[in-house]
Amino acid sequence: MNASVAQNVERSQLRADYDLVRSETERLCAPLVTEDYMVQTMPDVSPPKWHLAHVSWFFETFLLGKYAKGYQVFHPAFDYLFNSYYVQHGKPFLRPKRGFLSRPTVAEVYEYRAHVDRGMRELIESCPDEELPTLHELITLGLNHEQQHQELLYTDILHIFSENPLYPSYKPLPVAEKREAPALNWIEIAGGLVEIGHDGDGFAYDNEGPRHQFFLRDFKLASRPVTNGDFMAFIDEGGYQRPDFWFSEGWATVNQYDWDKPMYWKKQDGDWMHMTLHGLQPVNPQAPACHISHFEASAYAAWAGKRLPTEFEWEHASQQVQQDEQGLWPGNLLDPGAVKLMTTDAASPAATMGDGPLHQMFGDVWEWTASPYVGYPGYQQARGAIGEYNGKFMSQQLVLRGGSFVTPRNHIRPTYRNFFYPPDRWQFTGLRLAEDVD
Amino acid sequence: MNASVAQNVERSQLRADYDLVRSETERLCAPLVTEDYMVQTMPDVSPPKWHLAHVSWFFETFLLGKYAKGYQVFHPAFDYLFNSYYVQHGKPFLRPKRGFLSRPTVAEVYEYRAHVDRGMRELIESCPDEELPTLHELITLGLNHEQQHQELLYTDILHIFSENPLYPSYKPLPVAEKREAPALNWIEIAGGLVEIGHDGDGFAYDNEGPRHQFFLRDFKLASRPVTNGDFMAFIDEGGYQRPDFWFSEGWATVNQYDWDKPMYWKKQDGDWMHMTLHGLQPVNPQAPACHISHFEASAYAAWAGKRLPTEFEWEHASQQVQQDEQGLWPGNLLDPGAVKLMTTDAASPAATMGDGPLHQMFGDVWEWTASPYVGYPGYQQARGAIGEYNGKFMSQQLVLRGGSFVTPRNHIRPTYRNFFYPPDRWQFTGLRLAEDVD
């Protein structure tokens, strides 16, 4: 294949990737009514309309504005309204006020998306050959960015609906047969001087590298995440009332907010119910515990006499899992098979798990680790606004691994490092236990 | 006319009144898009959708639920969602979360209105004769309640749009010729033992009575409200920087929020602009100053060497004004003549003011008085939820008189007592000066 042909193939593939991710975002929003697009229930939550515009702003600002000759911005004020946190790019509109913007309307935001899409397709087709590698890299970053917001859309829609006493449902609950969670086994994994971090093939965020050596002791990892049933035992044995299981800050949080159960749970006539994307539903004891903060995950581990794994242990162990064969790939919410696993039905049945000893490492729920989120040895934050992507958040957060059932499948990697603050629990977050080898 | 005929006339009139007020609410909302109905920019502001539902809830709860046989409530949860503050009726949905409710949708709320309207028309037509007086009284209260919310809708729409950097316009600004504010004269008014309060003819809120004697000293009242031009002088002479003009709490507020101008004003290229229902517009020095808190009104008066009138002085003086002939009746915002007066154009031209010495007492802007809002001698708060209407707010607020250009014309009375907290300024509030007679 000569260079020109290769370029054309690359352009075609890029265009196909672009269209796939962009259309998935809109497909995901199809069940929403106009009013749903407007709501911001807390500063951490953005209105769906804002997500739709912001991911487009990324392409307009970092691609079209810099590389597309003659591109006309859709609206001059959008650069201010839909910038999220890139403070080096300009002072963004205040985050807690995103729900104040009735204009532009939802329809106008969809027009904005179409405008940007036209520009991007034109740019992919017509950019000079020598710019293609740079554009390819930036577009890939933009698409990964949009995939992150796809997951956030699910997260935020659930939070928005959870604040409504009518318990709206994003999607009807599919009928499904009951399944059991896999048995809990402790898998011993040999340590040593191991390699951690992305090796450079395919896309990865800068925070996944540099790949480096890390000395690990031998350890054991639970074969599956903690289930709702497990977590009920913690509640029943007074886990939320005993300070000795908690970090000092966690205990303060428990008392400040009167926590006594995972987020979205409520007791109704003696039974545990929880708010889900299918509305209010019974809690399934077989499904992985979800909407757990790092504080709760740590307290659970202390109560169980175990600990959370480090992110190094998790990543090293995950290499034993063949993602395609053995992992659980729930796809996304429009795939009923995936959804039912999380909510009503048993989690990953053995049949779909392959023969490996570690179950549900990928998909299902993000798993909190014991590792604070910091740069790997040799990590250098990129300069300029685009460099704000990851490095500036390397303070006070904890690493989560594995992806959840609303994470786009091709957005999950063994080296992927998600991060949230220890009290955060509106994401789809759970835990898996570890312990030392004596 | 025999009793039966009289009853029929009464029913017809009641139905006509009901339809007029209810349709006016919807006419007022016609310029809004669906997204506008959703926004809550601060706890004091309610989303327009909530206003539309809440005023209907009033009829459903206090009329249909009690008097209409076989009435089916539209939705069982609405009683919780759209109760405002009647704590004796039940715990209301939290005020600051009204903007979280994407469901019911705007369309569903309009269906709710239609459902209530059908029930109300049926009730008016078919209720037993002996219940008609009670229903008449309650319906009149409900319509006055809805008129209050019509004014709040204008107030809240302005606040919602003011938080949007796109400066949306509720209504285009009409073209109008320039006019001058009337000259400022000091009208001396004789005091003595005067009568204050509503005399019982026609509807009035309970807080407007009992009519009672009050001893007034002679006083002087300004012939017109303070204008924007007047207020600019206060700003220019350092009014916001000199503590001696301010109440202690007012001065604390000035410093806490960095106040240095009326709400909605901003300086642009050296000129004062302000956010209005027509979008961002130049401040007209001839129009009455508006969006002024009681703290600012009091400080302005101290700076001017005058004082605010008491509500007793204001009411007594207002009896000299023939409302129909001399007052300014701006009607409502869909009447362009009214709107232009407030924003671009001169305020009440002499031609429409009659020959009386006091101008713009009714309409234009609510005028802060020096009087704290308390019950009149002999005032008794009604028992039960309906009694919560006025009495429970008789703490910490100040009385305003006269109505604004967005107050429905037939909702303005000389005895009408509006009330807000001293730092409040998102209402259409201004001031008129008074002074002692030596």
Added chain:
Amino acid sequence: MNASVAQNVERSQLRADYDLVRSETERLCAPLVTEDYMVQTMPDVSPPKWHLAHVSWFFETFLLGKYAKGYQVFHPAFDYLFNSYYVQHGKPFLRPKRGFLSRPTVAEVYEYRAHVDRGMRELIESCPDEELPTLHELITLGLNHEQQHQELLYTDILHIFSENPLYPSYKPLPVAEKREAPALNWIEIAGGLVEIGHDGDGFAYDNEGPRHQFFLRDFKLASRPVTNGDFMAFIDEGGYQRPDFWFSEGWATVNQYDWDKPMYWKKQDGDWMHMTLHGLQPVNPQAPACHISHFEASAYAAWAGKRLPTEFEWEHASQQVQQDEQGLWPGNLLDPGAVKLMTTDAASPAATMGDGPLHQMFGDVWEWTASPYVGYPGYQQARGAIGEYNGKFMSQQLVLRGGSFVTPRNHIRPTYRNFFYPPDRWQFTGLRLAEDVD
């Protein structure tokens, strides 16, 4: 008596008054240890050391600094540290930080007092005759100011001790015989066009005038304040749980702070105890209810089917009481007879009350009225820093009348207007009921 002799008499009297008030402040502090002088338990409370210095600063600033030739200020920084709120005089040290000042020490503050006293005595003796009237007026204001702080010292010491789990006692509880509260009678008082306000004889604050006419309807006043026993019935009948008795803001306060009893009360083994200046003591049902906010006073009145009197009613009624003969004059805390009345023992026995029908109008507890604190007709705030004394507080507060058992006896007047915010209750505040005459 010629002018010169008269002047000498005046100087002697002034010196005697000065010494009396100043020494009383120090006598009042005698039971304190050094550590007690340092504590600030909330922004409203000042450390006793600060009170001692601040009242001296008043004399240094407004008398010595202006009229005493060659006076050397004690310390240049004290003008900043011990200014309270006279913002026109200069930016004061932040109120909530008064407890941060370990230096100057208590001993140094007493030296400061002695230094100011020497200067003041010298000034009283040697000022030019023509300045004496002005000085006399200012010194009288300064002494009244210091008397206010004497009362605040008691108030603040109680608050300071109340926050200490050791329940320190300011003064041992005297042994006393049990007495009964007077029977509750309703005294009808004729209204009409009455005179309200100070008539100009003797010292009064500017807010007590101008004397003016006020039209009062006939009314009834309770013969005695509400007792602790009365208030227990309000508690027992769910007064703190029923919103219909409360102002909207009061109800919010009840819920925000979980109020279910007066300040300083606590239930111990089924009995009501309260923190007093004698430490933790049983609540005496015969004594007047105390440490009640305006919100609670108003709710109590609503529960009782009565109302609070206006300040005009109170003042008019009080003219029937001969203070010297009939009122209760508890003197001050160092007089055991006074103290026991408030805390363990029966309130004002008939023997000391005279034959009048109204009991305990003066002394015992400050009585909340229904009247917001505003200027009387014709009131003009004095200009300059000294004018900040009263006028700038005429917003959001309510008037209290009558004085408490810790108010210096000669600081109580029928026209005296005390004022606090409606949720305030760390002062010695109670209530007396009123009702309309049908």
Added chain:
Amino acid sequence: MNASVAQNVERSQLRADYDLVRSETERLCAPLVTEDYMVQTMPDVSPPKWHLAHVSWFFETFLLGKYAKGYQVFHPAFDYLFNSYYVQHGKPFLRPKRGFLSRPTVAEVYEYRAHVDRGMRELIESCPDEELPTLHELITLGLNHEQQHQELLYTDILHIFSENPLYPSYKPLPVAEKREAPALNWIEIAGGLVEIGHDGDGFAYDNEGPRHQFFLRDFKLASRPVTNGDFMAFIDEGGYQRPDFWFSEGWATVNQYDWDKPMYWKKQDGDWMHMTLHGLQPVNPQAPACHISHFEASAYAAWAGKRLPTEFEWEHASQQVQQDEQGLWPGNLLDPGAVKLMTTDAASPAATMGDGPLHQMFGDVWEWTASPYVGYPGYQQARGAIGEYNGKFMSQQLVLRGGSFVTPRNHIRPTYRNFFYPPDRWQFTGLRLAEDVD
């Protein structure tokens, strides 16, 4: 030496250690006046009186109460008042209210200390031989605990004095000759699989172990801490105004508190001054920068194009320093030689630094590392109240190494892990830079 003799020697040594540490605490407080003991300027600060009592409470609770037969507690309420955070031991008195306690008095707290000391000496002398090892361990923990509070006393006294506009001085500034900071060199240190953590000889906190292997890359460490002069350049070049140097949370903190300089600095007539234990003094450009938060330390490093070292790098590098010969041992504040180094004078002169390449690793200022504070591999938190010492704080804090000039000399160890939150800067905290080897 037979067992009995050895025991006697051990008891003598223990008694001597006990007396030394306990008397040092009182010697440290000698310059304070009674009022100084009372002040709490923020929740993080405890009044010196509280420190004095709390460290005694530790011995009373964990030693005397459990092991001393017939011991009478000094006061039953002290267990509640002077418990700090051992929530498993009982609910402690609220931290922000420690400054409210005027009683017990300072004199009583010194009596409490004497009472505890008598009990402890008796216990050391007379406890059964078989209990001696346990007691030895607990007493050593108690003495180390008291040494931590000695450092906190300096820290808190400085904060208390800093809030006083009189700028009190804890100790006069000694006269000293000017010295220069050592030149800044970059010392390359070889990595590999190194040993980290305490090896078990002598006392160490549980968080200093287990000793374990860690793989380190080669790195370079600055030969000395960042100086005030260095930091002035950061300020001058807009370091506090450029978001790209800061973590996202750091930037929010900068804006929330308007940070534009280290804590305690203020500009006076164009010169940098700072509040010190000698009162307000000029900032010495040669001394190490101090009172820097982790946010500022990280931003400085980003501005300088370097990074903070990890705690593993720091500990590994520190093994090259002979503490006794080469390190700077400022002793304590009563040693003038130490104090002058920090404030006016040059930092560690080469003469006292030995010949090693790394200067001022121990003493001077605590050095922020890039390492979040978490347990080492295999770390197990001890159960029970005493186990709350370290483990429960392993969330959200960062490790500091090396000790400061107010850290007791024998309380400094290469493996010592101090920890604070990233915005904290009232401790004596600075930084040293590191960089990668290419």
